[in-house]
Amino acid sequence: MIHDFLVARLALAILLVAGRMQQTAAAPNSSIQQSVPVRVPGVTYVKSLGGIDEYTIDSNGLDVLLVPEHSVPVVTFQVTYRVGSRNEVTGATGATHLLEHLMFKGSERFNDAAGDSVKQYLERAGGQYNATTSFDRTNYYATIGPDKLEGYIAIEADRMRNLWLHESDRQSEMTVVRNEYERGENNSTYALTKEVYATAFQAQPYHHMTIGWRSDIEKVPIEKLRAFYETFYWPNNATLTIVGDVDSTRTLELVKKYYGPIPHSPNPIPQIYTEEPPQQGPRRVVLKRPGQVGVVMIAYKGPGGRDADIPALDVLSNIMSSGQNSRFSRALTDQSLTTSIGAGIESMRDPGLYIVSAELAPNVPHTQVEPKLLAEIDRIRRDGVTQEEVGRVINQVRASQAFRRDGTAGIAAALNEAVAAGDWTLYATRLDGISKVSAADVQRVARKYLNEDQSTTGWFVPTVDSK
Numbered sequence: 001m002i003h004d005f006l007v008a009r010l011a012l013a014i015l016l017v018a019g020r021m022q023q024t025a026a027a028p029n030s031s032i033q034q035s036v037p038v039r040v041p042g043v044t045y046v047k048s049l050g051g052i053d054e055y056t057i058d059s060n061g062l063d064v065l066l067v068p069e070h071s072v073p074v075v076t077f078q079v080t081y082r083v084g085s086r087n088e089v090t091g092a093t094g095a096t097h098l099l100e101h102l103m104f105k106g107s108e109r110f111n112d113a114a115g116d117s118v119k120q121y122l123e124r125a126g127g128q129y130n131a132t133t134s135f136d137r138t139n140y141y142a143t144i145g146p147d148k149l150e151g152y153i154a155i156e157a158d159r160m161r162n163l164w165l166h167e168s169d170r171q172s173e174m175t176v177v178r179n180e181y182e183r184g185e186n187n188s189t190y191a192l193t194k195e196v197y198a199t200a201f202q203a204q205p206y207h208h209m210t211i212g213w214r215s216d217i218e219k220v221p222i223e224k225l226r227a228f229y230e231t232f233y234w235p236n237n238a239t240l241t242i243v244g245d246v247d248s249t250r251t252l253e254l255v256k257k258y259y260g261p262i263p264h265s266p267n268p269i270p271q272i273y274t275e276e277p278p279q280q281g282p283r284r285v286v287l288k289r290p291g292q293v294g295v296v297m298i299a300y301k302g303p304g305g306r307d308a309d310i311p312a313l314d315v316l317s318n319i320m321s322s323g324q325n326s327r328f329s330r331a332l333t334d335q336s337l338t339t340s341i342g343a344g345i346e347s348m349r350d351p352g353l354y355i356v357s358a359e360l361a362p363n364v365p366h367t368q369v370e371p372k373l374l375a376e377i378d379r380i381r382r383d384g385v386t387q388e389e390v391g392r393v394i395n396q397v398r399a400s401q402a403f404r405r406d407g408t409a410g411i412a413a414a415l416n417e418a419v420a421a422g423d424w425t426l427y428a429t430r431l432d433g434i435s436k437v438s439a440a441d442v443q444r445v446a447r448k449y450l451n452e453d454q455s456t457t458g459w460f461v462p463t464v465d466s467k
Contacts (some may be wrong), residue, residue, distance in 0.1 A: 023212040027467070041254040042260060043408065050428030051413070053248065057256060061236035062266040063425060064255055067243040069408055072128045075244030076408035078141035079156055080419045083232040086135050086272055086350065092220055094177065094212015095228050097133040102225065104131070107162040109256060118155045128409070133210050137420035142198055143409045146245050150254050157258035160233055165314075167222045174217060181211050181462040189357060192460040197297050199285045200353055200456040204276040205367040234265035236366070238399050239419045243408040251390030276301075276351065283456040292463035293339075294360035296369050299315045299378075301454040302354035305347030311433035312441040313354060313449070317343045319442065320356070320376065328358070329374050334421040337364050347421045353456075354449055366459050377450050384443035397434055 037045045037053050043064075046054040055064040088095050122129045122142050129142035142152055144165045184190045194209045213219070240259075242251055250296040279301055303309050319330045321342040333340040341358040356377070360369055418427040 006391055010146070011382050019182050024449050026234045031467065034234075038249045038252065039128040040249060040256060041108065041138070042256050043252050049425050052426070052428060053327055055252060057260055059233065059260050060234075060262055062255075062259050062262075063239040064252065064253060065239060065419075066246070066248050067241070067411060067415075068246060068248060069243055069411070070245050072408075073146060073245050074143055074408055075146050075242065075246050076141060076143045076412040077149060077152055077156070078241040078412045078416060079138055079160075079225075080139045080239045080241065080416050081232060082137055082237050082419070083140060084136045084287045084420070085135050085208060085212070086205040087232065087270070087445045088208070089210070091216060092224050092228065093208045093216045095216075095225055096215065097210055097212065097222055098140055098170070098173060098177055098220065099225050100131050100133045100138050100140075101177060101278060102165060102169055103159055103163060103404050105166070105169045105173075107159055107165070109158050109162060111164070116155075118159065121151055121155060124392075126262075127152070135206055135210060137416065139416045141241075141409070141412055141416075143244075145406075149246065149251070153254050153258050157262065160235065160238070161262055162293050163229060163233075165222060165226045165229065169218075170222045177211070177217050178214065181217060184211060186291075188293045188295050188460045188462070189297075192287050192295050192297050192458045193265075193270050193355075193357075195285045196297050196355070196445065196456050197353070199283050199458070200279075200299050200301070201276055203274055204350060205272065205350065205437075206276075206348070206350065215458065227448065230272065230281065231267075233267070235259055235262050236264050237269045239424070241412045241415050241419070243415075253416075265460075272350070279454045284451050285456065286461060286462050288461045290464070291460065294364070294366060294459070294462055295458075295460035296358045296360065296366055297458040298356045298370075298373060298458075298460070299353040299456045300355075300450050302345045302352055302449050304349060304351045305352075305418075306423050306426065309445050310345070310347065311430065312437045313444040314397075314434060315390055315393050315437045316380070316385075316442045316446055317345070317354075318396065319389045320380070322393070322396070327376050327380070328373070332358065332372055333370065336361050337369055337372065344463070347417060347426070349374070349420060349422050366461065369460075370457070377446070380443065380446045381450060384446075387439045390437060390442060394435055394437070397431065 023301050037048060041043070042058050044058055046056055048054070053066045056062065057064065057065065084096055085093065100361045106112055110118060112120065122144065125148040126230055127142045127144035127148065132141045140156065144152060179438060180191060197209060240255060304315065321325055323329065328341045332341055337355050338358045339361050341357045345354040346352050356373055358369055358373060360366065415424055415427050418424045
């Protein structure tokens with residue numbers, strides 16, 4: 001098993017450096033099949049959109065997304081729990097991620113000693129599998145042959161409620177997580193991202209990164225992890241996504257067979273009600289430590305992933321930072337001031353950050369790069385962008401969809417992020433939203449969100465290690 005929390009969090013830094021678009025809808029020629037909803041006793045059909053059928057298990061409220069895709073004989077099965085680091089409190093930061101590790105330690109029914117743990121089963125099946133944790137969700141998934149699906153469903157359903165949680169396992173996995181934490185600390189962009197989030201968010205739990213604080217990683221009691229598991233790992237707090245070469249009726253029958261007996265949570269799933277108060281002036285943070293690369297990062301308060309302004313912000317991001325013809329590339333990278341630069345907003349359940357991040361070329365001072373970043377931002381706010389720039393970005397997005405949707409795992413991953421943002425249908429509507437963005441929309445969102453008074457500026461300043 002590869003636990004890729006670090007990869008997922010570094011992906012935030014990388015996407016800001018490289019520029020990106022949110023996961024978007026299927027192109028019109030997508031290979032996803034337009035399926036006909038089926039009827040299975042005890043399972044309620046909810047709706048269909050873009051070749052995706054949504055169902056609910058009547059006994060416990062488990063949400064199921066079925067995406068029949070018969071071009072290749074594989075299936076990706078994914079369970080997304082609607083719990084992430086935004087659900088953590090002081091003393092238990094990083095608990096979601098540490099629990100993700102412990103989810104692979106087995107249960108009374110499926111474990112290493114019995115020879116049928118999730119790792120052993122998937123490795124024998126030749127499956128590709130993983131798990132990730134983020135701010136708003138935790139997901140577990142595998143891509144396997146259709147004939148192996150029932151066995152994996154049985155194991156995944158069992159560990160939803162019957163997980164072993166042993167102190168000895170916590171201690172061993174804590175060292176693994178601590179190593180991930182330390183690797184992140186050695187990446188200048190990631191380390192600065194953590195400081196920027198902690199400075200930008202004062203009340204909302206996005207204040208702390210998913211990896212958590214080191215002391216919590218090392219010291220969190222197993223009882224707190226067990227309480228976390230008992231609170232959030234229930235069918236009514238989860239969504240199953242099943243993409244691939246499956247028969248819808250048979251698949252729903254299997255889901256009902258293994259998940260149906262699991263009860264609904266005995267108590268309501270706790271909801272986050274804390275809201276970040278309005279920011280009333282610019283904030284700054286400087287991080288000085290040994291390193292090779294200087295970084296300038298400017299983060300602006302942005303909207304949540306379901307906001308109607310997200311498509312226009314995506315287009316703005318690409319105009320600023322995607323490709324050699326982007327505005328930042330021409331103004332900074334082509335002038336040998338930066339080695340990489342990007343902009344983007346992560347699609348989150350609550351309002352997040354729109355981040356501009358630049359890695360400095362050797363011997364270039366921060367005081368030279370930051371004003372040029374701000375000048376390019378102000379130019380868009382003042383003069384706007386051209387419809388030609390908008391059209392180029394929209395065409396790039398359309399062209400990228402075949403690649404983004406290549407394979408069942410890619411479809412499941414994109415749906416996972418839409419579920420985390422609070423609405424899976426975002427996956428099936430985002431491309432249409434981007435296609436409708438105008439040059440006026442781009443200037444409007446730049447003026448609305450890229451304001452100094454709601455900004456947090458961070459510098460990573462490399463120092464010489466005196467040791």
